[in-house]
Amino acid sequence: MDTFLQQIINGLTLGSLYAIVALGYTMVYGIIQLINFAHGEVVMFGAMITLSVISAAAGSGLPPAAMILMGVAVAIPACMALGYLLERAAYRPLRKAPRLAPLITAIGMSIVLQQIALMIWSRNILSFPQILPVTLYEVAGASVSSLQIIIIGLCLVMMTGLAWIVYGSRLGTAMRATAENPEIARLMGVDVDRVIAMTFIIGAGLAAVAGLMVGIYYGLAHYTMGATLGLKAFSAAVLGGIGNIPGAMVGGILLGLVEALGAGYIGELTDLCGYSTLNFLFQSRCADGGNLVLFGSNYQDVFAFVVLILVLVFRPSGLLGERVADRA
Amino acid sequence: MLAVLNLKVSYGGITAVKGVSFAIEQGETVAFIGTNGAGKTSMLKALARVLNEGTQGSIKLRGEEIIAMPPHHLIRNGLALVPEGRGVFARLSVAENLAMGAYIRNDRQEIAADLGRVYELLPQLRERHRQLAGTLSGGEQQMLALGRALMARPQLLLLDEPSMGLAPLMVNKVFETIRTVAASGVTIVLVEQNAKLALQTARRGYVMESGCITLAGSSSALLADPRVRKAYLGE
Ligand SMILES: Nc1ncnc2c1ncn2[C@@H]1O[C@H](COP(=O)(O)OP(=O)(O)OP(=O)(O)O)[C@@H](O)[C@H]1O
Ligand SMILES: [Mg+2]
Secondary structure (H helix, E strand, O other), rough: OHHHHHHHHHHHHHHHHHHHHHHHHHHHHHHHHOOOOOOOHHHHHHHHHHHHHHHHHHHHHOOOOHHHHHHHHHHHHHHHHHHHHHHHHHHHHOOOOOOOOHHHHHHHHHHHHHHHHHHHHOOEEEEEOOEEEEEEEEEEOOOEHHHHHHHHHHHHHHHHHHHHHHOOHHHHHHHHHHHHHHHHHHOOOOOHHHHHHHHHHHHHHHHHHHHHHHHHHHHHOOOOHHHHHHHHHHHHHHHHOOOHHHHHHHHHHHHHHHHHHHHHHHHHHHHHOOOOOOOOHHHHHHHOOOOOOOHHHHHHHHHHHHHHHHHHHHOOOOOOOOHHHHHH | EEEEEEEEEEEEEEEEEEEEEEEOHHHHHHEEOOOOOHOOOOOOOEEEEEOOOOOEEEEEEEEEOOOOOOOHOHHHHHHHOOOOOOOOOOEEHHHHHHHOOOOOOOHHHHHHHHHHHHHOOOHHHOOOOOOOOHHHHHHHHHHHHHHHHOOOOOOEEEOOOOOOOOOHHHHHHHHHHHHHHHHHHOOEEEEEEOOOHHHOOOOOOEEEOOOEEEEEEHHHHHHHHHHHHHHOOOO
């Protein structure tokens, strides 16, 4: 099997999911300079709600696609309402407060949402009913599943749609104008509160679909799943340049690739027996093709944070962004 | 068109506008002159409801009280402000800035026609319509700010120091445009440091000093007034 190609495919799948979630962080940051730490929890609600709907419909004999569509039809509006509620009830009253106040509130909301999910869906790891038949295709020594193709395709469609909204529609122009100068946008007749609310709603809609896809891809859902996923997507947004929409897309996909390739090769690279100069030190372990691996692929989660730290140290404005500098 | 009664603006403890009253008729161009810190910008911001906390008094736009109106409704009522320092959206293209001017309108064909008119009035904008507004020169940005305000088809246009930071040639161009707009029937309130030019453009004017209107009269009377000549015309 070709590890490299395989990890590229896995990385693209993961990366396009990160990108969709990262967009939610970056859009909100772009418009009100808030890191909405509760965004990961909106993704988790998306996964949980779809899981509940699919489980409820599982015995009904409906075709799997119909069940998933039902899940989406419930999860998207529910998450959008949740996103709106967060903005309206938690962040809007603090819009004129010092920046630390809404930031701490965001962390608080993330905890509150986790606890609510814990009460509704229990502390157990829930498994998604295996309703989608997954086909594996062989491509040049690597395997691609039908699910991966659907995920990558759907994410691309969503990113294109979002790009159209932001760069091609009246609402999007108003969003970018508001992000740059809300006072002047208001002079043009823009209802700034409504535009900010729409930004949260659109981000939450994307999060709902991402949650559903993550749930189905891994077959699992848990009330804490939003935390790690959220932090990684946030790292992706920072990598691309927080506040920058194409940046979130690029950052997400890059992070997915880094993670997958890292996980694929870290065992080989940190196998001390692989370095002939060190071999003599560990003769007993390394004899007969033995190995001494320092870090295994279970270190996958570390890469996102290594990337986050490197970006913050060496290029805080991210790959595509100059926003932080002129905003801070 | 506009009737202002005892308008006060304060920032925390500082009172920047200390109760001004004036009225502006439909179709006229009126200048406000005054030194730095006289409160001219604060007054315009209060009129356009950019400032809401700390404003008191009465502002009637065509008879309707607007002192408590949500700011984004003002432009629907025909009032547009071109703010001090232009306030173009630097990361939006020239065309997008102009589109934002017409944000409140839904009449696509009329918008397209007005866009054509603005480009005719300000041809340098047409040439640069895809350029980001932040890359325009100061004078071009002032033209864009003016064009953007016109895209809303305002009846009352508030201009805050349109000549600020511009070379003489550009100032002439900007004022030529302002005269054309005024001739088309738009009522204009023109705030300026350049007292001479402002009074030559307007039919009448007010002089503001530390938050109060201290002189009022026709442009010719103000231009002839020794106090104005001494303080604002450097004679
Ligand atoms: N945001 C603010 N907070 C506190 N004080 C302010 C604020 N804006 C203006 N002021 C004060 O209000 C007074 C009037 O300022 P304003 O900008 O209205 O004057 P101006 O006549 O427009 O001056 P200029 O000709 O220099 O533009 C000044 O003393 C200024 O320091
Ligand atoms: Mg001023």
